Amino acid sequence: MPVSVHYGLTVLIWGLTWTAIRLQVEAAPVDLSVFYRFVMAATVALGVLALVRRLPKLNRQQHGWLVLQGATLYSINFLLIYRAAEAMTSGLLAVVFSLAALFNALNGWLWLRTKPSARLYPAVALGITGVALLFWHDLQLGNATAASILFAAAGTFWFSMGNLISIKVRQAGIPLLAANAWAMVYGALILGIWCLIQGVDWVLPTSASFWGATAFLAIPGSIIAFYCYITVIQTLGADKAGYATVLFPVVALSLSTWLEGFEWTATAVLGAVLAILGNYVLFRKPGTPASGYRSSSVRTEA
Template identity: 80%
Template sequence: MPIAAHYVLTVLIWGLTWTAIRLQVEAASVDLAVFYRFAMAAATALAVLAVVRRLPRLSPHQHGLLVLQGLTLYSVNFLLIYRAAETMTSGLLAVVFSLAALFNAFNGWLLMRLVPNRRIYPAVALGVSGVALLFWHDLNLGNATLPAILFALGGTFWFSFGNLISLRVRAADVPLLAGNAWAMFYGALILGTWCLIQGVDWHLPASDSFWGATVFLAIPGSIVAFYSYLTVIRTLGADRAGYATVLFPVVALSVSTWLEGFEWTVTAIIGAALALLGNYVLFRKPSQVPAAKAKGPV
């Protein structure tokens, strides 16, 4: 599959997960909802890979890296972001999370000495401004406490850190599908342990919408989307891949237009246009300047 298709697939699926997450947490606590998502994702991925015999034996070092990936991409980051969502409007949360591309560029330089793409800064400036305009009404409402803002920033940073861990996993020659399956398994173990520590009331929700949302979040939203997203990271780098976090709020609001009657204001339209313009700035190919023709003797 072309890398552009992986990028578009990531944006589309994660744009749809916003609605699924809302349906899921209406029927269960945040901690339990996230646990069910990754427990189902890990069980499905490991079972399928075992059946088709694509589950290789990995070394303790490789498993150690996958524990870190599970800790950063498939557990703690979600707990922090969902904690923020309890007291912060979804719009402000989307603005904070859209900083992931900038976090990826900074952390990549700080921790791995990766030189960021020079287009990332104008692209992120356009993208974050666009997301802010998309959710301008939410931002005017405020309703964000300092702990909520810190949770949102922490979750975004932790997600960014997981993006860089995925590059370490690639360098350790871990197959992507098998690595994701094991990392989600470790993430589910971490989430299950956290639920036990928190004394969560373990129960199986009876709501059909909960299980429909959980299946969508586990399989397309986790197995497929993270496979595509990490493929983009491995090909284009964490900084450019992170721009997907700017675009999926645009998809989410497009879905909301259909399902919930979201009305597009002039501000929202300008915001969506800025987010798309940032994507163009980041990925457009440099113009080819034709070489000057050599002049013959006069």
Template identity: 45%
Template sequence: MNATLYLSTVLIWGTTWIAIHWQLGDVPVLASVFYRFAIAAALLLPLLYLSGRVQATNRRDHGFMVLQGICLFSMNFVCFYTAGLTVTSGLMSVIFSAATLFNAFNSRLIWGERPAPVVFVAGGLGIAGLVLMFWPELSKGSADLKGILLATLGTYLFSLGNMVSLRHSKKGLKPITSNAYAMIYGSLVLAALLAITGTPLAWDSEPRYIGSLLYLSVIGTIVGFTAYLSLVARIGANKAAYATVMFPVVALTLSTWFEGYQWTIASVAGLVLVLAGNALMLGLRWPDLLRPRTAKVTES
């Protein structure tokens, strides 16, 4: 089950980078991000109620779900989409892979969990491999500093959202329920920002925009986040976040098909390092990875 969740997360989120790229254009960033999560929220919560799968929640749960909505379903993606205007999707995926290190840091800071050394070794191999794979972009020195900082901030917010999801897991709250409410709160945050900034709800009728929006809303958000946060609940944020190192491999494969990416000796060597880190995290530690974590409830 954990292996299925892991592979699903890698394949789904590895394909969302190009879909996000197709969202950038005539429609303002705030509007595109709002459409994405408003559609996801409008679909998920009603479906859960109709199927009787919504768990009981209290006011404190909803307070944390508001925080989750800010970190995972609004502000982090405002950062990513805005960064995408000046930073290539490849470089953004490299930055996003730092989630492995952010999760290790935040797990220690917030939950007092000491990451296993394999997390840092595998993460280091993966990030080194990604640097080699995207070295031509990195070496040009033309990347926008503001875009890089926004992508880094978005990644850190994503990590904080992982910590909130861990809190839900410790309370016995399943990701499907917390996600449904958090998407609503995230959408409300985005609606407030649209009103405050006076951003128009522009629309793009091009099939590529509409198709990528629906893909991001249903597959990338509802299915992808449910798979990933279920993985966080089962094996912990540190191990689950290593999936972010594999996203660029999928993104690069798509770039080869759609954008004519040229493979080099450095990029092949980088791919080998990424796969080695993945084998270290998943292969050599496979018994630990497949063993569900037992979380203690630490707050009420």
């Protein structure tokens, strides 16, 4: 499957998860909602791989990398982002999270000594400006505490670290599907321990909307989307893959137009155009090798 399809699926699916997350957290505590999501995702992913006999034996060091991936991509980052969402508008949160591409470039330089694409900076500048214009009304409200902004930035940075760890997981020789399945198991365990420490009320929601949303977040939103996203990281580099976070709000607001009657103002339309233009700037030369984290030895087999 072409990497452009993986990129497109990542943007589409994660753009749709915004609505599913809202439906989920309306029926259960936030931390417990994330826990249920990754318990379901880990159970399905691990169960299917075991059924088709695609679970390789892994050594202790490989499992160590998967624990780190579970902590950065499938647990702690979600806890931080959801904490931020409790005290800031969704628009401001989207703007902060769209910094993931810059965090990826910074972390790649700090930890892997790799130079990001020269087109990244103008593309991200266009993208972040576009996201800010999309949520201009939210930003004018100024509804955010200093703590919530720190939580959002920390969650985005932690997510970015998970992007780099996924590269180390691949270099450790772990097939992608098996790596994601085990990392989700460890992420669910971390979330479960956190819920116990926090004394969360262990409710079991009975609404069909909660479990429908959880199933969407677990299977397309976690198993499929993270597979696609990590494939993009391993093919194009984490800096370019991170630009997908700029396009999520465009998809989310398009869905909101249909479900909630979101009205596209001139400012919002301009924001969407700038976000898409930034994507064009970043990928405008098809076939040009991506700088950053791409390696001729990296393949994307499952």
